[in-house]
Amino acid sequence: MTAATQDISKDRDLLILIYDAFNRRDIDAILDVLHPQVEWPNGMEGGWVHGHEGVRAYWTRQWGMVDPHVDPVRFEADDNGRIVVGVHQRVRDLAGTVLLDRMVQHVYLINDGLIQRMNIRE
Numbered sequence: 727m728t729a730a731t732q733d734i735s736k737d738r739d740l741l742i743l744i745y746d747a748f749n750r751r752d753i754d755a756i757l758d759v760l761h762p763q764v765e766w767p768n769g770m771e772g773g774w775v776h777g778h779e780g781v782r783a784y785w786t787r788q789w790g791m792v793d794p795h796v797d798p799v800r801f802e803a804d805d806n807g808r809i810v811v812g813v814h815q816r817v818r819d820l821a822g823t824v825l826l827d828r829m830v831q832h833v834y835l836i837n838d839g840l841i842q843r844m845n846i847r848e
Contacts, residue, residue: 734801734802734803734809736839737801737809737834737836738801738809740759740836740839740841741798741801741809741811741834742798743755743759744756744759744841745796745797745798745813748785748794748796749795749796749797751785751789753781753782753785753786756781757778757781757782759839759840759841760778760781760840760841761837761840761841761842762777762778763776763777763842764776764777764778764781764840764841764842764843764844765842765843765844766780766781766784766843766844767844767845767846768784769846770788770791770792791820792817792818792819792820792825793817793818793819793820793822794815794816794817794818795815795816795817795818796813796814796815796816796832797813797814798811798812798813798832799812799813799814799829800812804833807835808833808834808835808836809833809834809836810831810832810833810834811831811832811833811834812829812831813829813830813831813832814828814829815827815828815829815830830846830847830848831846831847832844832845832846832847833845833846833847
């Protein structure tokens with residue numbers, strides 16, 4: 727196994743844990759692996775949230791309005807060293823009606839085991 731493959735494998739394992747924690751609504755488990763000044767996309771309203779408290783406030787607000795569930799299905803590294811994750815995203819309203827059911831890409835910049843930035847590609 728090459729060093730690059732090991733790094734991708736390690737990042738993949740980290741991201742699988744992140745998606746599992748998100749689906750369980752375990753914010754603290756996720757914040758442990760986010761850089762303190764993380765940049766995270768606000769997929770609901772547009773723009774960005776910054777830092778641990780920004781992410782916490784955003785997800786708390788989001789989960790009070792909708793019930794998102796994300797399942798990673800594919801992981802690959804891009805030419806810039808970012809990890810691109812193919813994600814099956816399902817969003818329901820709080821009554822259980824499906825609002826979105828689609829594939830998206832999440833693109834992560836990970837350094838020293840901490841997520842610094844995530845982008846969403848529709």
